[in-house]
Amino acid sequence: MSELHEPILDWYDAHARDLPWRRPDASAWSVLVSELMLQQTPVARVLPVHDAWLERWPTPADLAGEATGEAVRMWGRLGYPRRALRLHAAAVAIVERHDGEVPESYDDLIALPGVGDYTAAAVASFAFGRRHVVLDTNVRRVLARVASGAELPPASVTRAERDLATTLLPDDEATAATWAVAVMELGALVCTARDPRCGACPVADRCAWQAAGRPAYDGPPRRGQAWAGTDRQCRGRIMAVLREADGTVRPAAIEAVWPGAEQRERCLAGLVEDGLVAVVDGGYALPG
Numbered sequence: 001m002s003e004l005h006e007p008i009l010d011w012y013d014a015h016a017r018d019l020p021w022r023r024p025d026a027s028a029w030s031v032l033v034s035e036l037m038l039q040q041t042p043v044a045r046v047l048p049v050h051d052a053w054l055e056r057w058p059t060p061a062d063l064a065g066e067a068t069g070e071a072v073r074m075w076g077r078l079g080y081p082r083r084a085l086r087l088h089a090a091a092v093a094i095v096e097r098h099d100g101e102v103p104e105s106y107d108d109l110i111a112l113p114g115v116g117d118y119t120a121a122a123v124a125s126f127a128f129g130r131r132h133v134v135l136d137t138n139v140r141r142v143l144a145r146v147a148s149g150a151e152l153p154p155a156s157v158t159r160a161e162r163d164l165a166t167t168l169l170p171d172d173e174a175t176a177a178t179w180a181v182a183v184m185e186l187g188a189l190v191c192t193a194r195d196p197r198c199g200a201c202p203v204a205d206r207c208a209w210q211a212a213g214r215p216a217y218d219g220p221p222r223r224g225q226a227w228a229g230t231d232r233q234c235r236g237r238i239m240a241v242l243r244e245a246d247g248t249v250r251p252a253a254i255e256a257v258w259p260g261a262e263q264r265e266r267c268l269a270g271l272v273e274d275g276l277v278a279v280v281d282g283g284y285a286l287p288g
Contacts, residue, residue, distance in 0.1 A: 002168050004146065004203055005179065011202035012182030015189065019043065020050060021126070022181070028102035028127035029060055032090070035119050035126075036083050043188075049076055060091040061100040069286030072276055073243045079232075081239055081276055086114025104128045122180075131176035133165045138187025139180070143168070145191060149208035151217040152193070234258050234267040238284075239276065248283040 020026060021034035033053055037046045053074055057063040063071065068088050075084035090112045094102055102123070103109055110120035121132035140153040140161060147164055154161070170176045190197050198204045198214075209215070227233055237257040241249055258264045268284070271277040278287045 002170075003206060004168065005170055005175075007202040008182050008186060009175070009178060012178065012185055016182075016185055017043070017189075020047070020054075026127075027058075028104075028123065029058070030054055031127040032102055032115075032119075032123050033087065035122050036087050036090075036114070037078060039083065039119075040080060041078050045078060049074070049078055057091075059100060060094040060102065063088060063091040064095045067286075067288050068275070069278075069288060072239070072286050076243070077236075077240070079236070082274055083114070085275055089113035090115060102127065104130070106130070106132060125177040125180045129174050129177045131169065131171075131173040132180070133162060133169060134180040134184070135161065135165055136184055138184045138191075139165070141193060142183050142187045142191045145196075145209035146203055146207045149212045149215070151209060151215065152219070155220065231263065231267050231270070234260075234263055235271060238264070238267060238271060242277060242284060242286050245285070248280045248285045250283045254284065 016022070019034075021030045030050070034046065034050055037050055037053075056074065057066070066088075068085055071084040071088040072081050075081050093112050094100060097103075098108065103112075104124065104127075106120050106124045109115055109123050110117065112120075115123075118134065118136060121134045122136070124130040125132050125134050135157055140157070143161065143164060144150045144153040147168070168179075170179050186201070190201050198207070198210055201207065201210075204210050238254055241253055241257055245253075254264065254268070255261075258267075268277065272279060275287060278285050
């Protein structure tokens with residue numbers, strides 16, 4: 001067993017957050033929903049939406065029986081609403097291919113619409129206790145610092161990162177599954193991107209980055225995502241109008257929330273192409 005395993009697993013046992021998708025009685029569906037919601041979205045924003053989602057649609061079959069527009073409406077302001085369409089499509093596939101039960105194997109999970117490598121590995125690990133390498137941003141950052149001595153990992157996952165994560169994965173399935181979530185939690189709570197709390201880290205004494213004097217990241221510039229005035233903001237304003245409407249929204253209502261005609265029309269066209277908006281009788285609505 002790696003010298004990192006015991007201290008990180010013990011730290012997780014003492015400090016893990018009580019999150020609904022981690023509880024012993026959490027369903028695999030709850031885990032899958034949480035994983036799609038948590039992509040590029042903080043836990044605090046996901047919690048109320050996850051709870052409302054599971055209350056309304058406690059099983060994949062419950063969601064699969066609803067119109068896609070209802071999934072988009074319930075998504076609320078989480079952002080990147082195409083994830084709602086992916087969850088709906090995954091629910092339909094689960095009903096059609098797996099008798100309404102979230103599949104246990106990585107291969108079956110990754111074959112679901114909208115499920116990629118990370119999500120398939122995460123659900124297999126967190127819901128079913130399988131042994132998989134689970135590489136999200138937090139895990140990659142912890143491993144980059146502790147094992148490689150770099151402040152931040154590369155912009156995208158490399159073969160070297162995956163090989164390193166594989167060598168550190170405990171052999172026992174249950175331990176490996178806990179390890180995956182423990183390293184993720186350490187990155188979320190202690191080994192953060194901007195203000196790492198090295199004094200609270202259970203492996204600070206064996207961290208390569210700490211031993212090297214915490215050298216600053218010297219790779220390609222990392223740009224934060226702008227918001228004000230972007231197409232993302234425009235799309236968000238349009239979607240907010242549609243979510244709050246009961247029925248078809250006339251063009252004037254959308255014009256009122258975004259005056260720039262060229263950008264507004266471009267964003268509307270993109271939303272229609274993405275399947276998030278339907279054109280209905282000269283107006284717009286959530287998809288049926």
